[in-house]
Amino acid sequence: xxxxxxxxxxxxxxxxxxxxxxxxxxxxxxxxxxxxxxxxxxxxxxxxxxxxxxxxxxxxxxxxxxxxxxxxxxxxxxxxxxxxxxxxxxxxxxxxxxxxxxxxxxxxxxxxxxxxxxxxxxxxxxxxxxxxxxxxxxxxxxxxxxxxxxxxxxxxxxxxxxxxxxxxxxxxxxxxxxxxxxxxxxxxxxxxxxxxxxxxxxxxxxxxxxxxxxxxxxxxxxxxxxxxxxxxxxxxxxxxxxxxxxxxxxxxxxxxxxxxxxxxxxxxxxxxxxxxxxxxxxxxxxxxxx
Numbered sequence: 001x002x003x004x005x006x007x008x009x010x011x012x013x014x015x016x017x018x019x020x021x022x023x024x025x026x027x028x029x030x031x032x033x034x035x036x037x038x039x040x041x042x043x044x045x046x047x048x049x050x051x052x053x054x055x056x057x058x059x060x061x062x063x064x065x066x067x068x069x070x071x072x073x074x075x076x077x078x079x080x081x082x083x084x085x086x087x088x089x090x091x092x093x094x095x096x097x098x099x100x101x102x103x104x105x106x107x108x109x110x111x112x113x114x115x116x117x118x119x120x121x122x123x124x125x126x127x128x129x130x131x132x133x134x135x136x137x138x139x140x141x142x143x144x145x146x147x148x149x150x151x152x153x154x155x156x157x158x159x160x161x162x163x164x165x166x167x168x169x170x171x172x173x174x175x176x177x178x179x180x181x182x183x184x185x186x187x188x189x190x191x192x193x194x195x196x197x198x199x200x201x202x203x204x205x206x207x208x209x210x211x212x213x214x215x216x217x218x219x220x221x222x223x224x225x226x227x228x229x230x231x232x233x234x235x236x237x238x239x240x241x242x243x244x245x246x247x248x249x250x251x252x253x254x255x256x257x258x259x260x261x262x263x264x265x266x267x268x269x270x271x272x273x274x275x276x277x278x279x280x281x282x283x284x285x286x287x288x289x290x
Contacts, residue, residue, distance in 0.1 A: 014066055015198050022202035027060030028091060028209040029202075037067040037083065041090040042150060042164040049092065049154050049162075057160075059094035062205065068166075085170030086186075087197055091208065093161040095216055106161075107259045107281075108220040109212065110135040110149045111227055113163050116207040117145055118230050121167070124200050127190050130232035133252070133261045133285060137167070138232060141287060142185035144168050163208070170194045220259070228255050233285060238263070241284040248278065249288070261285070 016034050023029050038044055041063045048057040067083030093109070114135035121129040121137065121144070130138050137145030148164040168186040176184055188194045215223070228234055233252045240248045240263060250265040261280040 014064070019198045019202055022198060024202065024206045025060070025209045027058075028205040029062045030060060031058070032062045032064060034064045036065070037069065038063075038065045039069050040164075041065050041068065041088055042148060042162050045090040045092055045162045045164075046150065046152055049152055049160050057092045059092065060209070061092040062089055063092075064089045064201075084172065084175060085188075085194065085197065087165070087167040087169055087201055087204075089165050089201070091163045091165070091205070093163060093212060094158060095161070105215050105219055106151075108215055108223070109161055109163065110147055111255075111259045112211045112215055112220070112223060113147050113149065113165070113208060114145075115223070115227050115230055116211045117147065117165065117167070117204060120200065120204040120207050121145070121187065124203055125187055125191060125195060127187065131227070131230050132287065133231055133233040133255070134259065139185055139187075139190050141232070143183055144185050144187060144190075165204070167200070167204075169197055169200065221257070224255055224257070227259075231255065233261065233287065237266075237288045239286045239288055240278075240280055241286075242280075243282070250278070252285075253277070 014034065016032070019029070020032065033044075033048075044063045045057065045061070048061070048063070051057075065088050068088050095105075111131075111134050114131045114137060117137050118129045118131050121127065127139055129144065132138050132143075135147040135149075136143055137147075145165065145167040147166075150162045150164070152160055152162065154160055168184060170188045171186055173181055173184070173186060173189050211223070234254060236252050238250065238252050240250075240261075242248060248263065248265055249267045250263045252261055253264050254262045256262055256279055258281070261283075263278045263280055265276065265278050
């Protein structure tokens, strides 16, 4: 971890003109809607998709805010979104019809969104960013980013996915609630200096578009190894809380073809669960030290 970062909100306002000039994407960020503050960028994106049956929100549209007053995280949690130099955005993804029959691409969107985010942050900062399955971004086992994907259907019955991304870039850790300060971090806190949010976002959108275009055309098979290499959960002893079957502990062995986490069970609270290999698709996962 680098030296101390000032607790004063010194990050400059987000430069939309420079971002648009920096984009290397075909669709992502074109168009882009920006606001200083909103309740939730995901809620705004979902509302945009439902507003008009004749002109729904376009593929690649980005909704960006400097602050969220009701940011949403996975599993019904809130996402702390202070107005001090972080990134909060949602990307509207409308898969091409050719992708509809591709297997199994839909379950991979959250994982590959996290992979794009981890690759971007590592490249932009030089910090060791990993993915905690399925889509949390970690530095030294502390959370620096999270992703919430929500599927919806537009009035004209087109399927769309909203990819919500929150990245802790420059906000002082002292502004985080006390219960988050131990488990969260920011890029600036780790490196000891602030980062250029415009450069990070432009690179993130480029990597995200590339990953998803490839997913829709080819499916996920070629990306399983890439995700595994970036995923700090694989090889870890973990505790998994399943909604209906209690707590399970074991070794996270691998990632399955549909993006599931394959867990070699060592102990569990439910006699109905197997004592060998369990495929986890939706659960709360905790890395166990030692």
